Amino acid sequence: MEPVQSTLKKWMANNKNFQEQYEEIKKEVINSAEIKAFLGSHPEITKKEIDKNLIKLYEYKSQSKQCDRCESFEKCTNMIQGYSPVLHVTDGEIHLSYEKCHLRRAHEKEQAQRKLVQSLYMPKDILQASITDIDNDEKRGKALAEMNHFIRQLKNGLPPKGIYFYGPFGVGKTYFLGAIANVLKQFEISSMLIYMPEFVREIRASIKDDSINKKIDAFKNIDVLMLDDIGAEMQSAWFRDEILGSILQYRMMEKLPVFFTSNYSLDQLSSELETTRDGVETVKAKRIIERIKQVSKEVPVFGKNRRN
Ligand code: ADP
Ligand code: MG
Numbered sequence: 001m002e003p004v005q006s007t008l009k010k011w012m013a014n015n016k017n018f019q020e021q022y023e024e025i026k027k028e029v030i031n032s033a034e035i036k037a038f039l040g041s042h043p044e045i046t047k048k049e050i051d052k053n054l055i056k057l058y059e060y061k062s063q064s065k066q067c068d069r070c071e072s073f074e075k076c077t078n079m080i081q082g083y084s085p086v087l088h089v090t091d092g093e094i095h096l097s098y099e100k101c102h103l104r105r106a107h108e109k110e111q112a113q114r115k116l117v118q119s120l121y122m123p124k125d126i127l128q129a130s131i132t133d134i135d136n137d138e139k140r141g142k143a144l145a146e147m148n149h150f151i152r153q154l155k156n157g158l159p160p161k162g163i164y165f166y167g168p169f170g171v172g173k174t175y176f177l178g179a180i181a182n183v184l185k186q187f188e189i190s191s192m193l194i195y196m197p198e199f200v201r202e203i204r205a206s207i208k209d210d211s212i213n214k215k216i217d218a219f220k221n222i223d224v225l226m227l228d229d230i231g232a233e234m235q236s237a238w239f240r241d242e243i244l245g246s247i248l249q250y251r252m253m254e255k256l257p258v259f260f261t262s263n264y265s266l267d268q269l270s271s272e273l274e275t276t277r278d279g280v281e282t283v284k285a286k287r288i289i290e291r292i293k294q295v296s297k298e299v300p301v302f303g304k305n306r307r308n
Pocket of ligand 1: 173
């Protein structure tokens with residue numbers, strides 16, 4: 001067992017160190033410009049209150065204030081990511097609280113906006129498409145004019161008709177959808193982009209699944225629906241009439257716009273939709289085309305193949 005005296009001596013030495021350190025930190029805190037400014041504007045704060053709250057003042061001093069020491073939300077150096085300390089005084093007492101910082105607010109806004117564009121099977125470059133990157137190619141002039149017309153209407157609310165873009169492969173039709181989705185996002189309008197062939201496959205594969213109805217409801221109710229590459233994939237009359245038909249019917253009644261891209265004009269698409277495994281049904285195909293016309297405007301897109 002250690003003699004009591006040496007233990008005591010050690011304790012005294014440590015304690016002295018502690019005292020010294022404490023005084024040093026206190027000096028550092030009180031002499032820092034921001035704490036000086038704070039105490040200067042609150043002369044009612046007593047020395048005793050300062051001593052009592054030295055830890056709070058130290059914490060305040062050590063944290064980044066409204067991102068002044070952070071380069072991004074991800075690299076936030078504060079104790080609680082994205083929160084900035086605030087000192088205030090009530091009845092002569094010092095209080096420390098936290099508020100959201102600028103970067104956190106921006107981050108949350110971005111997260112919320114990202115949710116506004118949903119997609120199924122769409123390539124990343126399409127989801128990053130920007131309207132400002134679309135060059136003014138004369139051959140695509142009509143399509144661009146229609147897009148701008150749609151966008152101009154947005155400030156008065158959502159127009160009841162989208163656009164049916166049709167034209168050859170690689171001219172940028174799908175890119176247009178992505179660019180429009182990103183404009184809608186700025187108006188806080190939600191959209192859903194779906195690659196049609198995969199969509200048909202997915203619905204078919206989950207016929208017995210309860211989630212089908214939920215999905216279909218989402219396609220019915222989303223502000224703007226975008227169906228990419230509608231064409232020859234509908235070998236099932238059930239899909240054509242019960243799924244696509246009912247989604248379009250609902251949106252037509254609710255005046256909710258739909259955008260499409262296709263390699264086929266509406267006349268050509270009509271012939272494509274006629275023939276399913278159940279035979280040739282001209283009237284049923286025409287009914288779908290009528291609904292497409294109710295929810296969108298047919299616009300051709302020409303120009304060079306951008307995939308080359
Ligand atoms: P389509 O749907 O008509 O077949 P896409 O929209 O897929 O054509 O466009 C073909 C390729 O060209 C894609 O890789 C797309 O990202 C690119 N692209 C199209 N338009 C633009 C544009 N304005 N700026 C940059 N890339 C574009
Ligand atoms: Mg495409």
